[in-house]
Amino acid sequence: MKVLVSIKRVVDYQLQVRPTADGLAVDTAGLKMSMNPFDEIAVEEAVRMREAGIADEAVVVACGSAACQDVLRTALAMGIDRAVLIVAETPLQPLAVARLLKVLALREAPDLILMGKQAIDDDAAQTPQMLAAMLGWPQATFASKIEVTGMQANVAREVDAGIEIVQVSLPAVISADLRLNTPRFASLPNVMKARRAVIEQIPAEGTGVDLAPRLETLSVAEIPTRPQGVRLASVKVLAERLQQAWRALQ
Amino acid sequence: MSTLVIVEHDNQRLHPHTRALLGAASRLAGEVDVLVIGHSCSTVAEEAATLEGVTRVRWVDAVHYSDLLAENLAMVVAQMAAAYRHVLLPATAFGKNLAPRVAAMLDVAQVSDIVGIQDAEHFVRPIYAGSLLETVRSREPVGVMTVRCSAFMPVGQSANAAPIVPFSAGPDMGVVRLLQRVRIDATHPQLANARVVVAGGRGLGSAEAFHRLLDPLAACFGAAIAATRAAVDSNYVGNDCQVGQTGKIVAPDIYIAVGISGAAQHIAGIRGAKLVVAINKDPEAPLIRLADLALVGDLHEVVPQLTEMLQR
Numbered sequence: 001m002k003v004l005v006s007i008k009r010v011v012d013y014q015l016q017v018r019p020t021a022d023g024l025a026v027d028t029a030g031l032k033m034s035m036n037p038f039d040e041i042a043v044e045e046a047v048r049m050r051e052a053g054i055a056d057e058a059v060v061v062a063c064g065s066a067a068c069q070d071v072l073r074t075a076l077a078m079g080i081d082r083a084v085l086i087v088a089e090t091p092l093q094p095l096a097v098a099r100l101l102k103v104l105a106l107r108e109a110p111d112l113i114l115m116g117k118q119a120i121d122d123d124a125a126q127t128p129q130m131l132a133a134m135l136g137w138p139q140a141t142f143a144s145k146i147e148v149t150g151m152q153a154n155v156a157r158e159v160d161a162g163i164e165i166v167q168v169s170l171p172a173v174i175s176a177d178l179r180l181n182t183p184r185f186a187s188l189p190n191v192m193k194a195r196r197a198v199i200e201q202i203p204a205e206g207t208g209v210d211l212a213p214r215l216e217t218l219s220v221a222e223i224p225t226r227p228q229g230v231r232l233a234s235v236k237v238l239a240e241r242l243q244q245a246w247r248a249l250q
Numbered sequence: 251m252s253t254l255v256i257v258e259h260d261n262q263r264l265h266p267h268t269r270a271l272l273g274a275a276s277r278l279a280g281e282v283d284v285l286v287i288g289h290s291c292s293t294v295a296e297e298a299a300t301l302e303g304v305t306r307v308r309w310v311d312a313v314h315y316s317d318l319l320a321e322n323l324a325m326v327v328a329q330m331a332a333a334y335r336h337v338l339l340p341a342t343a344f345g346k347n348l349a350p351r352v353a354a355m356l357d358v359a360q361v362s363d364i365v366g367i368q369d370a371e372h373f374v375r376p377i378y379a380g381s382l383l384e385t386v387r388s389r390e391p392v393g394v395m396t397v398r399c400s401a402f403m404p405v406g407q408s409a410n411a412a413p414i415v416p417f418s419a420g421p422d423m424g425v426v427r428l429l430q431r432v433r434i435d436a437t438h439p440q441l442a443n444a445r446v447v448v449a450g451g452r453g454l455g456s457a458e459a460f461h462r463l464l465d466p467l468a469a470c471f472g473a474a475i476a477a478t479r480a481a482v483d484s485n486y487v488g489n490d491c492q493v494g495q496t497g498k499i500v501a502p503d504i505y506i507a508v509g510i511s512g513a514a515q516h517i518a519g520i521r522g523a524k525l526v527v528a529i530n531k532d533p534e535a536p537l538i539r540l541a542d543l544a545l546v547g548d549l550h551e552v553v554p555q556l557t558e559m560l561q562r
Contacts, residue, residue: 016514017378026382094350095359122377123495124362129320129350138321138425141347144489154429159343160442160498162490163432166319169425178479178496179489214359216387218372223383223521229542231533235552238527238545239559242504245525246471249445249503 001148001170003046003055004110005080006101006131007039007062009071010121019220026121026220035071038116040078042176044183045146046114047079054148057081059108063100065089069199077186077194088204088211094122098130099209104202105135110171112153117142117175128175138168144179251280251370252305254334256327258344259286259294261316266443269404271340272303274397276405277367278336281305284412285330287323289316295414302405304412312419317428320348325420328355331392335370341396341499342442349396358390365401379495380518399442400501400522433490441491444474447502447523449493451516452480453509453530453549460486463553464508470560476500478516493519509549512537529553 011017012034020027035043049055060075062068063086072083086100105113118125125141132139140146140155144163147154148170157164158177168174186194204211232238253275258265275282282303286295287310295309308330314322331337331352339345339352341363353360366374371387373395441447448468454460460481468475476498477491493500495515501522508529510516517540520526528541529549538544545552 011378017382019382026378026384093359095354095357098354118496120379120495122362123379124360125346126350126353126360126362129347130354130360133324133351133354138423139347139351140426141320142343157343158489160490161431161433162488163430164428165430165432167427167429172425179483214388214390215361216389217384218387219385220377221383221385223376223381226526226540226542229526229540229544231538232543232545235545235547235555236559238529238543239556241543242506242527242556242560245504246446 001055001111002108003049003058004105004108004113005042005046005058005060005075006113006115006127007043007060007071007075008036008119009033009062009064009068010036010119013037013120019222023219023221025217033067033070035074036116036119038118038120038176038178040183041178041180042114042116043075043078043080044181045176048181049148050079050081059084059110061086061101061104063088063092063097063204072199073194073197074186076197077190078184083197083199084202085199086202086204090211091213092211093213093215094124094126094130095214096209096211097127098134100204100207101127101131102134103207103209105131112148112170113173115175117177128173132173135173138172140166140168140172141175142177143174144177146174146180251335253278253280253282253336253338254331255282255284256337256339256345256348257284257286257298258340258342259288259291261288261291262293264294264297265340266440267340267342267399268298269301270399270402271338271397272301272405273402274364274367274399275338276303278370280335283308285310285327287315287326288318289313299411299414300408302408304408306412307414308417309414310417310419314422315419318344319426319428320351321423321426322420323348324351324355325423327352329420330417331356331394334392336393336395339396341398345396349394353394356392356394358392358394359388361386361388361393361395363398364395365398376518379515380521381514398499400499439472439474441474441476441493441498441500444502446471446473446504447476447500448473448506448508449476449478449510450481450486450508451478451510452484454481454486457486459550463549467506467553467557470557471504478510478513495519507537507541508553510537511535512540
């Protein structure tokens with residue numbers, strides 16, 4: 001079986017972002033960039049499938065600027081076999097990314113496409129489902145467990161009421177949730193080896209895909225801050241305040 | 251100008267957030283049609299027909315919709331949606347799973363998790379775990395959107411029931427089937443629409459302490475139980491209780507956070523709460539600083555005392 005993993009390069013999850021001074025965009029200048037944490041989980045899952053002999057090849061792809069090579073090398077260092085960068089210097093929205101991934105999926109013909117359930121920058125959670133629709137494949141989103149048997153996968157999905165286990169026929173798109181696994185840290189020798197790896201580059205313009213953004217961001221603002229709260233002196237005061245608030249609701 | 255609202259249900263009842271979803275639809279001009287798609291779900295269609303602002307209910311009923319799987323639903327929704335200006339779904343596991351699939355089939359961009367509607371083209375939505383709000387313009391011919399229902403006013407009942415119009419079913423794709431649904435905790439009220447929520451973090455220390463301390467406190471208010479990712483990862487409670495960027499987004503009247511330091515990803519899920527109460531031993535915890543009412547102390551002593559006082 002062949003697995004394709006799609007990853008995105010985002011502002012590191014530990015950093016706080018702010019709007020630009022003109023309030024028109026998010027200020028990401030000079031911030032540390034990392035692999036989207038959910039995509040890291042997808043990479044780890046692909047590597048585990050490779051190690052378990054379920055997959056015989058794992059390929060990673062990123063869509064974006066040349067800078068994305070760093071996160072692709074991280075994936076290689078974690079144990080992915082091969083990396084592809086679809087080079088686009090303009091920002092891409094989920095619909096365009098899904099189209100680009102479709103082009104690559106048709107060339108690579110994977111049995112399974114894995115990616116994170118959402119990116120922590122735009123929090124859109126769209127690309128996996130869009131790609132599945134474009135390919136006419138089934139989808140299993142928010143996966144917390146994946147078991148592949150032959151040309152089928154049983155996937156535990158984290159849904160609002162608990163867990164839902166679905167069986168999808170392969171090929172399929174599966175999006176990773178937090179509890180699917182805990183990604184490894186790449187060893188230093190693997191990091192060094194990944195530095196020298198050749199990353200195939202495909203210009204996005206050459207794919208014939210419409211890359212133009214369909215959504216225009218008009219403004220970005222910080223959320224309104226809550227008024228300063230109060231520190232209560234005792235449990236008794238808290239009980240009284242809670243009873244007041246509770247009575248006000250009745 | 252008209253809006254199609256895809257409602258979430260269990261083939262018996264509408265999801266409680268449906269009124270707020272229709273509240274969002276009412277912010278858009280024109281007629282509002284509701285699509286009820288499922289199996290043996292006529293009572294859901296009848297319930298939807300009684301809600302304020304609904305022009306008509308379109309009802310699709312077939313056995314291959316019984317599990318509400320996106321692959322089959324999207325075929326019908328995409329076919330129907332092309333005739334509408336906007337298509338709204340709830341920003342829940344159900345809506346988030348389905349909406350992008352529909353959008354891709356219509357070849358349009360989707361707007362996720364909207365919290366504000368300015369007009370037919372301008373929408374407000376949170377990004378970066380809710381730390382920023384962006385205003386986006388969508389000029390797509392069909393605006394497919396998921397709605398954060400807690401951000402909108404629920405509609406009421408209608409005096410006259412809207413007509414229910416059956417619509418023929420689409421094909422069964424046969425590529426996916428539901429094997430099992432595991433509902434983890436049915437003893438507490440549903441988190442999504444609870445007026446009071448009692449939430450615990452890793453500060454509770456164990457699953458035993460989590461339930462021993464929080465269940466009686468929650469019972470004082472008939473409150474739902476919530477948890478941080480860390481508490482869910484430690485198996486204190488099931489994933490259905492997780493609140494935050496990747497869990498549920500809640501907006502209760504009272505949110506009582508016990509032993510939660512307040513990671514940005516958790517706070518992202520509770521920004522809509524009206525009164526935030528935090529109990530934590532760390533005076534510098536982000537949630538203690540954010541809370542409207544903060545009590546610094548050992549939760550193992552404070553919570554039983556508080557519960558006892560409230561029970562009186």
